[in-house]
Every structure is written in C-alpha cells, then in structure tokens.
Amino acid sequence: MGLLNNTMPANAVTNAVDGAVNWGRKSSLWPMTFGIACCAIEMMAVFAATYDLDRFGAGVPRATPRQSDLIIVPGTVNAKMAVRVKRLYDQMAEPRYVIAMGACVCGGGPYAKWGYNTVKGVHKIIPVDIFIPGCPPRPEALLDGILKLRENISRDDVFRRRRDTAQTLDSAYST
C-alpha cells in the first residue's frame, strides 16, 4: 500500500514512524460521497447523528475521489456502473481502502444466479479490504467493518520491509 511501503529495514526508528503514520491514517479515514442502491441509505444513517461515524474520524465524506482514502461500495454493481466504480477507484490516491457493503457487492446476492447484468461481487473489479454481508447490513455492521479496517490499517507496514521481501532483496544484492 503506497510507494513508501517496505522501503527500509525494520529498526526502532521505522517501527516508531510506522506506528505514527498508521495512527494518522486510521484516525482520519475520509470516505467518498458515493452510493449506489439501498445499502447507501444505511450508510447515510451511519454518517448521521445516531451512529455518528465522526467518532472514529471517518465522518467527513469527501466530494471527490482525489481527496478520499476509503470507498464504501453500497449497492448492486451492474455492468454499466462497474465501469464507473473502477474509474473512481483508479482516481483515488494511495493508500486507498475498499469496503464492500451488502450481499450484492459481496458476491451477487439475490442476483448471483439469474442476474444478467450484475457483477457478482465488486471484488471482480477492484480489490476489497472488508466485506460486510447483509441485505442491507445494519448500521452497526458497517461501523464494525470500519473498526475492522482500522485494525488492519494499524498493522500495515509503512516503512518496514517484510522479512520475505528483505531476504529476496538481500540475496539479489549479494550476488
């Protein structure tokens, strides 16, 4: 994730910087203002006062993909829409995260068998970090998904070089 990933060996400095950068990233997740179908209604409830996503720093939906870190895909992705979803994702800057919200986005849902123009899960188009099944999922489920994403981000390696990558590189340099 990102150009900086795995560029330096693990040491006390990079570990500390990792922690700081990850804390910054997970505490100011900016989702894109983007909704497709009925799941978007539940997503709006999460942004609103009752569930108050702003408690976790993700309550500022951005109006452009270029300012967003997170795209929540809420609703059936069909052949026409898939092209647009892909284009929006491509315009987002790294690091970027994807949440697939709802049964349709996780694998076609009710359209899995006879949906003639439904993409059977948005993971056929863009890589997904968190899947949230449900038709639609409760707002609590989306909150839980975002908390899970925060956990994932806090384990991310920003500068630390992973052990296998480091070994491959070291053996390459020594020859």
Next chain:
Amino acid sequence: MGMNEREIHALLTASGIDGVGGLEQPDLDPTVVLQPSALVEVMTLLRDDERLAMEMLHCVTAVDREDRVDVVYHVCSFARHHALTLRTSVAKPDDADESWHPEVPSVASVYAAADWHEREQWDLLGVHFTGHPDLRRLLLPPEWIGHPLRKDYVYPSEHGGIPLELDAVPIYERDEREDTPPVAEPRPAGTPLNQPPSAPSARPHAGGKAPAKKEGEG
C-alpha cells in the same frame, strides 16, 4: 362513482371498434383482450370519452409466454375513480429465433407516459412498437446484445471487459498475471531508494517507456 370493468367492456364493444375481444377472468382480475390493430383507437376512446376519462396510463408491460408475447396496459381515471387492464398478444411463429421482434402499435401518441414504458419493453423483451418516436434502450447500455427477459435469452459472460459470471477471475488479478513478475526484482543501480523495485520506472525492461496511464486520469 365510476364504472366497473364489465360496464367499460360493454361500452368498448358497443363503440364499434374492430378488434375488441372478450373480457378475461371477469371475477378475478378483469382484462379486456384486444387485437393489436385496435390498440390506438381504443386508447384514444378511453382517454377522450367523458364517461371513461382515463387520464393516466400507469404501466405498460410485456410477458413472454413461449408461444406468444403479451403486452399489458393499465389505465385509470382519477376523475371517475375506475381503472382497467387491457391485454394484446402477438403469436410467435414456429421458426422464431432471438432476432424475432413482435410488432405492436405504439400508444405514445395517445399517452405520453407510454414513451419510456415502451422503451423499457423494447429493452428487456424486444417488443417493437411501431410508430414510437424514439425506440432506444432505456435501462441497459446501448450496445447490449439481446433482450434479457425473453425465455430464449443467452446469458453473457462479460460486457465490455466487465466479468458477469459468478466464478469469473477478478480483472486486476488477470492484469497482474500478464504484467507483473511473480517475485520482487533486484533493484538496479541508481534507482532512488524511496521507490519500490516493482515501480514501473525501476523495471529494467520498462526502459524509456512512459508508465501506462490509469483509466480516468487526466
């Protein structure tokens, strides 16, 4: 208050329009059966006769019955508080294939609401409404092939590069297999340290070639 379906049917029969058939299922869901040729004349009468005053066309829909295609119309009157269902059918010839389009006259000249309803039926069932002002697809992309609600429809595996099958390989995995090497490449001398070895410009074979532009950029 308004008329019931039997009374409306009697009025239509007495009007002398050719092609008005019987009243189907009079006790359950009364439906007036019409010949396609009578459609425009009957719809005009329903709208303009002051005893009927059907101002609104709710819905135009179609059904593939294998041996025929039905087109169903729902009209109602707010002024008179009554409603009516009408059906017309086109028999399917024995040698009909996917390119066969049943022909029914358009009622868009009588009810403007029929315009988009008929476009939807053209889109999903391939009913050709003769005399329609602008018979294009309404819901599916314009380059779509076939009419998906027909019984003989063949399901597509992809559309314009977007996979539509349940067990399709994700497109980004497909790209990775073709483009990127499976293991990390050694970092060539002189590469800036803040760039991972997999970045396009750091690859030896990428040479002077500019990295491919992402779709949607610029």
